[in-house]
Amino acid sequence: MSRTKQAVLFGALPPGWTWSAANPVHFICHSQGGNTIRMLIELMSGAHNMLHPTYFPAGDRRNWIKSVTTLGTPHKGTTITDVITVSLPLTYVEPRFYDLQLDHWGFVRRQLTPLGVPETFEQMCFRINPLIDIWWRGTGVHPPHNGFYDNSIVGITQLNTFAPNLAPTIFFFTMSFDATVDFPHIDPAPQNSATFPVNPILTPLQILLNPGGWPFTASAWVYQRIPLSPSSADYARWFVNSLNGHLGGLNYFNRIPLPGSRVPRTDMLPIIMLPALAMGGYYIPGIAGPQSEAFQHNDGVVNTPSMRGPNNAQVREISSFPSHLPMPAAVLAAVGPWYWHFGINETMDHADQIGVFTNAATYINVAGMYSVLADFVTRLS
DSSP states (O other), X not given: OOOOOOOOOSSOOOTTOOOBTTBOEEEEEETHHHHHHHHHHHHHTSTTTTTOTTTSOSSOOGGGEEEEEEESOOTTOOTHHHXXXXXXXXXXXXXXXXOOSOGGGTOSOOXXXXXXXXXXXXXXXXXXXXXXXXXXXXXXXXXXXXXXXXTSXXXXXXXXXXXXXXXXXXXXXXXXXXXXXXXXXXOOOHHHHHTSOXXXXXXXXXXXXXXXXXXXXXXXXXXXXXXXXXXXXXXXXXXHHHHHHHHGGGTOOSOOOOOOSEEEOTTSOGGGHHHHHHHTTOOOTTSOHHHHHHTTOBSSSSBGGGGSOSOGGGEEEGGGSOSSOOOOHHHHGGGOOOEEEEEEEOSOOTTGGGTTXXXXXXXXXXXXXXXXXXXXXXXXX
């Protein structure tokens, strides 16, 4: 039996403080943490106590939570799982073993083996390796148990079915982020056509393209302004699609992500630029074009429209929030509980939202954001 680790606290709690209805808490959650809290709240309702009666006994304990604020949470799922699977198929789960605090899944080192000695790290790896594959992929009617699936467009529906309603006594707030810009309109420059590879025997064509390439550039400029002419993004997609047709035969990775209506900002964290580019060109199967294109806005990990809330019918903009505080959540819930949307922040990517690899200027804004949120929720009553 492993010991639960101590929570990381910044500052000391009041003497004798215990989480309870008398001491409710505010949650400010980033990314998947927002969905984790939604699951926790539903389990605390007492409606599912048979799942784990020790942790979640009968009885509604949702009044132990006063407010939940989610930042960049994939309430409707994220297409990053789709674009990663398409680009780099997960045909094999690498045998990585960490202490992920997954003791409840059996992924923990045994204190004593059948021989009465502590289990070595190598022995643990050998024992749980088959279980990890089942846990990752799922089996039969049981879905996979991993963040890629849980936060996908398909996987998130299970959470939204399990916890479809908001708790009437909890304030819910959401904030969206967009770290992309429109795919730029690109006019061919003279130097582009001047350096286009041409067989030197084809002198007339070479004269057209060189020197300077002005005739070709001028023609392209006029052509792109004719109504219904393909856009720069259309040409980029054609080029990448053509290249993708040859990657399999060369035994390279599956495919290069297709560019689309949105591209990452230049100040985005480089490691999430490729997913952002792929998400900016991904069309969700079975989803209408305009709605699918709206999902091309993203912060490098999560689609912007997904951050507002699980169901648009349950979302209201923060401008409609009562200005007189404090106000008991039960009073506000009299007209129906809502996800109150703070709007779209266009200055931070997914990593910036928690101050990871953030430049000094942006970090000041991140710290200010959390200070404002903390001040706001403490005024709720």
